[in-house]
Amino acid sequence: QSALTQPASVSGSPGQSITISCTGTRSDVGGYYYVSWYQQHPGKAPKLMIYDVSNRPSGVSNRFSGSKSGNTASLTISGLQAEDEADYYCSSYTGDSIYVFGTGTKVTVL
Amino acid sequence: QITLKESGPTLVKPTQTLTLTCSFSGFSFSTSGVGVGWIRQPPGKALEWLALLYWDDDKRYSPSLESRLTITKDTSKNQVVLTMTNMGPVDTARYYCAHRLPGVDTFDLWGQGTMVTVSS
Numbered sequence: 548q549s550a551l552t553q554p555a556s557v558s559g560s561p562g563q564s565i566t567i568s569c570t571g572t573r574s575d576v577g578g579y580y581y582v583s584w585y586q587q588h589p590g591k592a593p594k595l596m597i598y599d600v601s602n603r604p605s606g607v608s609n610r611f612s613g614s615k616s617g618n619t620a621s622l623t624i625s626g627l628q629a630e631d632e633a634d635y636y637c638s639s640y641t642g643d644s645i646y647v648f649g650t651g652t653k654v655t656v657l
Numbered sequence: 658q659i660t661l662k663e664s665g666p667t668l669v670k671p672t673q674t675l676t677l678t679c680s681f682s683g684f685s686f687s688t689s690g691v692g693v694g695w696i697r698q699p700p701g702k703a704l705e706w707l708a709l710l711y712w713d714d715d716k717r718y719s720p721s722l723e724s725r726l727t728i729t730k731d732t733s734k735n736q737v738v739l740t741m742t743n744m745g746p747v748d749t750a751r752y753y754c755a756h757r758l759p760g761v762d763t764f765d766l767w768g769q770g771t772m773v774t775v776s777s
Contacts, residue, residue: 548719598765
């Protein structure tokens with residue numbers, strides 16, 4: 548089970564929008580609508596931001612949105628804020644209750 | 658309110674077996690669809706999914722680590738235990754347990770993690 552591919556880093560200025568991609572295969576991202584996104588600040592546990600491709604848990608800002616096209620899922624952060632600076636990981640169900648995470652993306656707010 | 662907390666040794670020697678415990682509250686394995694998973698993160702590296710245990714005792718493991726992992730639960734104590742055999746330096750990581758939301762294939766709440774170093 549290979550890790551999903553994410554860009555190592557993405558940056559943007561406050562107020563801008565950025566998009567993080569998460570590329571897999573037909574066996575994971577492309578095959579299921581079970582992609583999640585997690586935010587991880589340094590020294591902290593991951594926090595669920597998006598599940599089932601585009602659903603936000605209660606309490607997560609609507610500045611965070613998710614989508615999927617083919618084998619690639621995306622997380623968009625609009626109105627970028629300093630507090631959004633963190634590592635972001637995607638995750639996908641791969642069938643038979645097996646999961647795989649992405650390689651992680653460091654978001655920098657310039 | 659759901660909480661999870663990992664516990665176990667901070668240092669293990671190469672070839673030893675690691676035993677980690679996830680103690681949780683705010684949910685129980687009597688709820689259909691509930692699951693508890695384990696995920697690890699080597700220092701400075703990405704998350705890696707390890708195992709998942711469902712309310713009905715169904716178990717799933719990472720294919721690359723399946724031969725070394727065992728996940729069990731103690732329903733009376735609200736605990737999930739992960740054992741990993743034949744530990745090596747590459748297994749040095751922070752190990753997290755997380756709650757699987759019933760009916761949703763995601764981990765919605767995580768423990769703080771416990772750091773395990775493998776060294777002689």
